[in-house]
Amino acid sequence: MEYLIQQLINGLTLGSIYGLIAIGYTMVYGIIGMINFAHGDVFMVGSFIALAVFLLLTTVLGMTFLPIVLLLVLIISMIFTSSWGWIVERLAYRPLRGSFRLAPLITAIGMSIVLQNFVQVTQGARVKPLPPQISGGVTLMEGNTEAGTIVVQLSYMQMIIIGLTFVLMVAFSLLISKTPLGRAQRSCEQDQKMASLLGVNVDRTISLTFVMGAALASVAGIMFLLLYGVVDFYIGFLAGVKAFTAAVLGGIGSLPGAMLGGLLIGLIETLWSGYFTVEYKDVAAFSILAIVLIFMPSGLLGKPEVEKV
Amino acid sequence: MTSSASQPTDTNHPEGAQLKRERRLPAPDHLSKKTAHPLQAAIKDALIAAALAGMLGFFFFAIRTDIATGGLVITTRWMLWIVSVLLVFFGRLLIQVFILDPLARGLKITVAAAFVAALMAIFMLNASSGELFSSAVIGFLLGIAAVGILSLVVRFRDDKEAAANLAVPGLGKWVGRILFVFAVILPFFFMYMFPARDRQFIDLAILIMTYIMLGWGLNIVVGLAGLLDLGYVAFYAVGAYSFALLATHFEFIGFWVALPLAGLLAAFWGVILGFPVLRLRGDYLAIVTLAFGEIIRVVLLNWYEFTGGPDGLSGIPKPTLFGLEFKRGEGGFADYFGIEYDSIQRFIFLYYIIFVLAILTNVITMRLRKMPVGRAWEALREDEIACRSLGINTTNTKLTAFAIGAMFGGFAGSFFATRQGFISPESFTFLESAIILAIVVLGGLGSQIGVVIASVVMIGGIELLRNLDFLQAIFGENFEPTQYRMLIFGLAMVLIMVWKPRGLISSREPSAVFKEKKTIGADMVGQGEGH
Numbered sequence: 055m056e057y058l059i060q061q062l063i064n065g066l067t068l069g070s071i072y073g074l075i076a077i078g079y080t081m082v083y084g085i086i087g088m089i090n091f092a093h094g095d096v097f098m099v100g101s102f103i104a105l106a107v108f109l110l111l112t113t114v115l116g117m118t119f120l121p122i123v124l125l126l127v128l129i130i131s132m133i134f135t136s137s138w139g140w141i142v143e144r145l146a147y148r149p150l151r152g153s154f155r156l157a158p159l160i161t162a163i164g165m166s167i168v169l170q171n172f173v174q175v176t177q178g179a180r181v182k183p184l185p186p187q188i189s190g191g192v193t194l195m196e197g198n199t200e201a202g203t204i205v206v207q208l209s210y211m212q213m214i215i216i217g218l219t220f221v222l223m224v225a226f227s228l229l230i231s232k233t234p235l236g237r238a239q240r241s242c243e244q245d246q247k248m249a250s251l252l253g254v255n256v257d258r259t260i261s262l263t264f265v266m267g268a269a270l271a272s273v274a275g276i277m278f279l280l281l282y283g284v285v286d287f288y289i290g291f292l293a294g295v296k297a298f299t300a301a302v303l304g305g306i307g308s309l310p311g312a313m314l315g316g317l318l319i320g321l322i323e324t325l326w327s328g329y330f331t332v333e334y335k336d337v338a339a340f341s342i343l344a345i346v347l348i349f350m351p352s353g354l355l356g357k358p359e360v361e362k363v
Numbered sequence: 364m365t366s367s368a369s370q371p372t373d374t375n376h377p378e379g380a381q382l383k384r385e386r387r388l389p390a391p392d393h394l395s396k397k398t399a400h401p402l403q404a405a406i407k408d409a410l411i412a413a414a415l416a417g418m419l420g421f422f423f424f425a426i427r428t429d430i431a432t433g434g435l436v437i438t439t440r441w442m443l444w445i446v447s448v449l450l451v452f453f454g455r456l457l458i459q460v461f462i463l464d465p466l467a468r469g470l471k472i473t474v475a476a477a478f479v480a481a482l483m484a485i486f487m488l489n490a491s492s493g494e495l496f497s498s499a500v501i502g503f504l505l506g507i508a509a510v511g512i513l514s515l516v517v518r519f520r521d522d523k524e525a526a527a528n529l530a531v532p533g534l535g536k537w538v539g540r541i542l543f544v545f546a547v548i549l550p551f552f553f554m555y556m557f558p559a560r561d562r563q564f565i566d567l568a569i570l571i572m573t574y575i576m577l578g579w580g581l582n583i584v585v586g587l588a589g590l591l592d593l594g595y596v597a598f599y600a601v602g603a604y605s606f607a608l609l610a611t612h613f614e615f616i617g618f619w620v621a622l623p624l625a626g627l628l629a630a631f632w633g634v635i636l637g638f639p640v641l642r643l644r645g646d647y648l649a650i651v652t653l654a655f656g657e658i659i660r661v662v663l664l665n666w667y668e669f670t671g672g673p674d675g676l677s678g679i680p681k682p683t684l685f686g687l688e689f690k691r692g693e694g695g696f697a698d699y700f701g702i703e704y705d706s707i708q709r710f711i712f713l714y715y716i717i718f719v720l721a722i723l724t725n726v727i728t729m730r731l732r733k734m735p736v737g738r739a740w741e742a743l744r745e746d747e748i749a750c751r752s753l754g755i756n757t758t759n760t761k762l763t764a765f766a767i768g769a770m771f772g773g774f775a776g777s778f779f780a781t782r783q784g785f786i787s788p789e790s791f792t793f794l795e796s797a798i799i800l801a802i803v804v805l806g807g808l809g810s811q812i813g814v815v816i817a818s819v820v821m822i823g824g825i826e827l828l829r830n831l832d833f834l835q836a837i838f839g840e841n842f843e844p845t846q847y848r849m850l851i852f853g854l855a856m857v858l859i860m861v862w863k864p865r866g867l868i869s870s871r872e873p874s875a876v877f878k879e880k881k882t883i884g885a886d887m888v889g890q891g892e893g894h
Contacts, residue, residue, distance in 0.1 A: 075743070091647050106422040109437050137418055147859045155645060157864040160804050164856030171850035176423040182435060243556065284694045291793065298650065333665040340661075341655040347651050348639050 056204040059330040066280065068214045070219035074274035075105050075297035076304070076312035077226070078097060078139075078267025081283020084243045084307035085263050088155070091162035094294015095169035096268045100275030100294035102173055105182060107131050108279075118183075120187065127234060132269045139268025142169075143261055158346045166290070172288040181286040182235035184279060188214065209214065215277045222273060223313055230309060239263060243307070292336065296323070299343040305356020377411070402470060402527065405459035413452035418449050422848040436559040444486050453481045454509075461513050479506030506688060539812050546572075546718060550711040565710045567780065569717055571822050573775055578802040578814035580771030583728055585800065586809035588764035589744025591649040593796050594656025596638065598769035600791035601664060601851045602776025607676040607786055608669075618682035618781050629773020630766040637765030641758055644747075655795055663788040675787025679780050681709065682716060717778055725811055731767070740764050797850070798822075805859050807866025816867055825852055 069279055075097050082090040087362045107127045117126075146161040191209030198204075230236035238259045241249040250256045278293070302318040304311025319339060326338045346353065425444035428435050461475045479502070484677045486502035543553070551565040577599065584592045605625040609616045616624075636655045640648055647652065660874045665671045670676065689709035696708060731737040742750050751757055780786050802821055806813025825848045859867065 088648065102428075103422045105428055105435070106426045106437070109428055109435055110426065114437060115594065131432050134418065134422060137415065141415065141419060144860070147856050150864055153864040155803060156808075157860055159591075159646065160801060161857045161860045163801070164860065166852030167794070167797065167849055168857065171847075175846055175850055177427055178429070180430060182428055182430065184435065192587070192674060198804045297573065301648075331665075334661065337658050337661050340658050343654045344639065344651045344658075349644060351643070351647060 056195060056206050057328070059195070059205070060206045061324050063206070063212060064209055065321035065324035067215050067320070068324055069217045069300075069317035070215050070246040071274045071277050071281070071316075072297045072300045073291070073313040073316025073321050074219060074222065074270045074277075075293060076300040076316045077309060078264075078271050079298050079301040080306050080309060080312040081263050081303070082241075083301070085239060085260055086147070086151070086158075088158045089162065089298065090142075090145070090147075090264075090267070091159065091294070092146070092165035093169040093267060093271060094292075094297065095166045095290035096135060096139050096142065096270040096287070097171060097275050097278075097293055097297075098287060099138050100131055100268070100272030100289030101279045101289070102177060102275075102287075103134045103272065104279050105163075105184060105285055107134075108184070110290055124187075124276075128273065131276060135264040135272030135275070138169075139264045139271070140261055144265040147326060148257065156264035165335060166294075170287050170290065172322055177287070179287065181284050184283045184285075186211075186283055187280060195248050211281060215281065218273065218277070219313075222270065225272070227309065229266075235259070235262060295343070296339050299346075302343060302355055305345050305353030307357070308355045310354070311353055331361045375405045388628075388841055394570035398814070402460070402474075405456055405474075407461050409452050410458035412455040413448050414692075417444070417448045418453035420444055448459045449481060449485060457510065457513060461878065463529040475510045478510065479503055482506040484511075539815075542815060543568065543722075544813075546892030550714050554707070562707055563712055565707070565714055567823065567826050569710070569714050571784075571818050571827065572714070572717045572721050573779060574799065574802060574818040575815055576724050576775045576778075576807065576823050577772060577799045578719065578818055579721065579728060579767050579811065580722045580775065581799050581803050582809065582814055583731075583771070584768035585742070585803055586625075587728075587744065588731065588740040588759060588761065588763060591645060592652045592655070592768070593649045593793075593800060594636070594652035594659075594792045595768070595772055595794040595799055597656040598633060598772030598794070599627045599660040599776040599779065599795070600788075601769075602626065603661065603780040603786045604670060604676070604776075604793075605773070606777035606780045607679045610680050611676060611678065617680055622777050626773040627778065630770040633765040633767075633769025633772075635764050637762050637769075641761055653793060653796070656791075657793060660788050660791050660793075663791070673786075673787060673789075675785060675789070677785040679784050679786070681784070683783050684712060688731050713778075713782055717782075720774055720778060724774075728811070736763055794849075795857065801856050805856065805866055807871070808870035809871055810866065810868040812817070813866055813868035821852065821868075823851075824855070 071194050075093065077092045078096070079090060082093070104240045107130045108123065111123050111126055117123050119225065138176070142165050146165045147158050149159045150161060188211045189209075191207045191212070194208055196203060196205050230239065238249070238254045239262075241252070241254055242256055242259050246256050248257075273292075275285075278289070296319055297316065300315035301312045302315070303318055304315030319342070322342060323335050323339055327335045330338075421444065424441060425441055427440060429438050449699075457478045458472060460471055465809050482501045482505055483502035486499060486505075493661060550565050550566055553561045553568070557564055577595070581592065583594045584590050584595070602625040605628045606618070606621040609621045609624060610618075636652070640651050643651055645684045662674055666672070681690075687699055689696045689712060695704065696712075732741070733763060739750070739755050740763075741756060742753075743754060743760050743764075747757060750760075779790070783790075798821070803819045805821065806815070806817030828845060828848050828851070
């Protein structure tokens, strides 16, 4: 029982990270109907930027008060990662708008290769470890089993991750539902041509969608960095595929769906590693992706796609 | 609205002429902003680009995190950062001036000269004192080359007819024949032309030929049947592992027995993996096939007792020629024919194996295209709903495409295993699938000759980087061209796709002909969209 609760907490933490990345996938798919394959690598770029900013602030500028440092890391790396998201769209997707559907998928794969290798060349291929910055936590319950005492712990790091994800989700939902930008986005999602006739700047709206997706991915990157304490240039691929799975599971195009899917994927992965084999946890995630797409293509909260002749 | 273009009087101008004319018109007055001098606008644009590059590159060029004793440290590389910003500024300025703005000739030359001078200065700044002159020369040459390429691109872009004249009708067929003849004599060509490096070149030719074969195999699935497959490497892996496992478990199974078995097993897996995804199309199909490819790789990686896990399988036997092994001493190929043993003989033999396999793939594909099943594939690609209403069994059509494509992948896989003598899951990552798909798409989906050209350009070009030792002389001792291979590969993928979204070969040969054979534009062909 205690073990299960601990795994659930871990799963929710991991799921928050996946959910934040998944929002980027789901928004882009909703608005231009393509899989932004490079999004996972934007997440990776975000965590590298966060690492650099963190080291810059602590070792070079000598700041020691952790909350301020983390806040600065959050803001700076969101800004810089968003510019990466923007440039990816500008270089690889915008010239191909209106081209056939396979073209942006190929440039997206190309961009993913470019980002991975760019980071590898400029930052080195070795795994970069960062010692845990936020330690400690709250003990929720204790249980005795024959193997010994099991402690269910909610660490401060996990609290921050889950809390921050919640805040961002609320802020983001408000952004989509209440602001002019969100309205423009929803209109582009429904009908780009009509939206542009009614005075919505479609190109700008799509760019901003990528920027927002990248900003959320960078938050996920910071969380990943702080939670696991290691980054390398290859983390984007797996995280990206799993986040995409989350987006599909929740119903692609739906924002609450992305978050729900993220949490589910995180839970499934943690429970799988906790009760079955760690080695095959990726197989579990990939199988869910295949099963959901085959049997339930519109996902949990998505709208069913109408086949047009 | 003022119009500088003359209005066409004849009504039978080709379709789309009006659109073209509209595009040529200057923007309406109330829309265009205050007219700045073109050079001013170009400089402003270049400044924005440079600022953006500076921002993007700051945490990657200027700052590098390194592992040191006692944790991570930051090393700064301001010079690299400044150089990258300057390069973007001058490069963008040059492109703006040459392509986007109608500047006067004198100004163009001035900007080009400034670009070359800046490049020289950058190289000289980086060089040590002894190499100032040579680095200036290199900067000068690179600058001139960039300007030359740019002006050529602009000329062809502006002059569509000159570009069209390049495309001679029937050129594809002749290029194909010439390439075929060259491929037949290739090993001997290399042996006589480059005796010192023949092995290296033949090895490269084998590698390129493997990718051509994989490209042709995938072309059946993606190019003909229009099913976007991102997990093609799974079948390559199935072929390689089937041969390796059969050969290591059964003494009597050699390459030639295992080859058809590997192909059969791969085709079997093609059906198994193809069956669940029958209902999916487009992007979703791509993602599910990617997932299948990754599942197979993870299983290969973790099923330690069966596949050897990350250690892989080694000691895979080499192919024999009717029982003759390519080895030194008695009973070997050289001994039997009474010629002197040379290790190059084995490479030539391997080359001809993959050459024959690849040609077989091509011939079978071309024959299948003319058969009902091939016609059904192409019909499926164009319109699935129409296909179904015309009574084509789409399930069988899709499954045959998957199976036959997978079979060729399996053949290539077992060739890969026998060539390497060692396989591990490392060789079957998603990147490999992406490379094969990139070759097919960049060459032009459904175009056989396009696959050849794309393989030579992408794989050959990438491998050439290994030989560019002189680049070390330019960029310093620490410069390793090989580490930029995949970076350049990715960039080439993006650039070629943006430049020619329909692939390098822009025309297709129709498989069904009415009265007279015509080539059709690539944009007339459905491309794996599954609509």
